[in-house]
Amino acid sequence: MKIDERYRLRETAGLYILLDRQSETADLTRIVTLNDSARLLWQHLREREFTEADAAAVLTEHYGLSPQQAAADARKWTALLLEHGLAR
Amino acid sequence: MSTLLHYSAAGLPLSFRELDPEAEGLECFAPFRSEAAPGPIVFSRDDTLTLPPGADTLHTFGFAETACRFHFAAGRYFLSMNHPRAAMLSAAGTGGDVAVHLPGEASADPVLRRALLRFALWWGFGPAALLRGALPLHASAVVHRGRAVLFLGESGTGKSTQSRLWTRFLPDTTLLNDDSPILRIRRDDIAAWGSPWSGKTPCYRNLSAPVAAIVRLRQAPHDTIRPLKGAEALAALLPSCPPSMTHSTQLTDRICDLLSPVVARTPVFLLACRPDRQAVTLARDAIFDTAHRF
Structure with missing residues (x-):
């Protein structure tokens, strides 16, 4: 899958938020914030094709998670991306 | 020459x-x-x-x-x-x-x-x-007892109506601007200014007041108000920033920089209400009776 390039990560008010470059078609009252691990994954995996295994590898490398835990977390993150239309 | x-x-x-x-x-x-x-x-x-x-x-x-x-x-x-x-x-x-x-x-x-x-x-x-450090907001703004309250919302949500109700029902309350007040954001002080741009209402006032609160409006059958923090506050403010500016990365970055201190220091509320006197009282009490908590 690939992160949709219409979204840009920006730090503001102490939060990491996704700004929609095509905001005329978006509901601007809904914003997406990323926590530290979601931000790490976003920064590592944007602008390229990636798989759940790639995401799990990032988590293992940075947080020292067990392969099972990293796979579960990576699955959760990619499911959320797809559910909210942030990747396809 | x-x-x-x-x-x-x-x-x-x-x-x-x-x-x-x-x-x-x-x-x-x-x-x-x-x-x-x-x-x-x-x-x-x-x-x-x-x-x-x-x-x-x-x-x-x-x-x-x-x-x-x-x-x-x-x-x-x-x-x-x-x-x-x-x-x-x-x-x-x-x-x-x-x-x-x-x-x-x-x-x-x-x-x-x-x-x-x-x-x-x-x-x-x-x-x-x-x-x-000046951010025009799509809002209607009143000054109540020397402090500004800005109403945000999509077109037709009742921003102007809310301002009119405030000036009608609350003493010492005047309209500051009905379409594009300007937030002046400085390190220790966030003020709302009137401007030469006020939509259909000829209200062109060259004065400012410190901001007491920013209130996002939503139409609802019952009146409720609640404070918005962090991401919710940001989501309440972003849609009211100049829409064409948010299509430029450089200007959006600037808007985000300006909104950070606003979210940190200005009470932001969501007011779901009917356009009536009860909504005004509810909002006024929430904003002015709890202002010391912020």
């Missing part, structure tokens, strides 16, 4: 060269005449202005039945407005230089020409204002 006319908006000096807003029918500028020393924001009439070839189109939208395009080219922002009865091109740099190519008086519909010029000046003020 050209004369400069001096005004100010949100405390920022504005000068006009070869362009007299009041002579153009924009009497909304009269209260903003200023004796202050001129600054870097200068509006000039430039009938040689053209859109550079290869300009990026960032955003297309409609305004007053006019097709508008927001472009970026050669380090400047451009706004082209095209209507069969009036067309106008403006260019704005973040440095403060704003050029406007006006249609000839004879060739254009005077009412439309005036409306487009008013919009072009608001738009041209934006990039320079953002860089100087």
Whole structure:
């Protein structure tokens, strides 16, 4: 899958938020914030094709998670991306 | 030799060269005449202005039945407005230089020409204002006991109605601006200013008040109010920032920088309500009776 390039990560008010470059078609009252691990994954995996295994590898490398835990977390993150239309 | 006319908006000096807003029918500028020393924001009439070839189109939208395009080219922002009865091109740099190519008086519909010029000046003020800590918000604003309350919401949500109810039912309450008040954001102080731009309501007040609260409105059958924090507060504010500016990465970054202290220091609320006196009382009590908690 690939992160949709219409979204840009920006730090503001102490939060990491996704700004929609095509905001005329978006509901601007809904914003997406990323926590530290979601931000790490976003920064590592944007602008390229990636798989759940790639995401799990990032988590293992940075947080020292067990392969099972990293796979579960990576699955959760990619499911959320797809559910909210942030990747396809 | 050209004369400069001096005004100010949100405390920022504005000068006009070869362009007299009041002579153009924009009497909304009269209260903003200023004796202050001129600054870097200068509006000039430039009938040689053209859109550079290869300009990026960032955003297309409609305004007053006019097709508008927001472009970026050669380090400047451009706004082209095209209507069969009036067309106008403006260019704005973040440095403060704003050029406007006006249609000839004879060739254009005077009412439309005036409306487009008013919009072009608001738009041209934006990039320079953002860089100087001034953020125009799409809002209706009142001053209650010396402090400003701004109402945000999509068109038709009842921003103006809410302001009218406040001035009707609460003592010591006046309308500050009904469409585009300007937040002046400084390290220790966030103030709301009136502006020459107030939508359909002729309320052009060159004064400011510290901001007590910013209230996002939602229509609802029952009145409720709750404070918004962090991401919710940000989501309440972002949609009311100048829409064409949010199509430029540079200007969006600037807007985000300005919103950080606003979210940190200004109470933001969501008021779901009917347009009635109970909603005013509920909001006033929430904002002014709990202000010490923030």
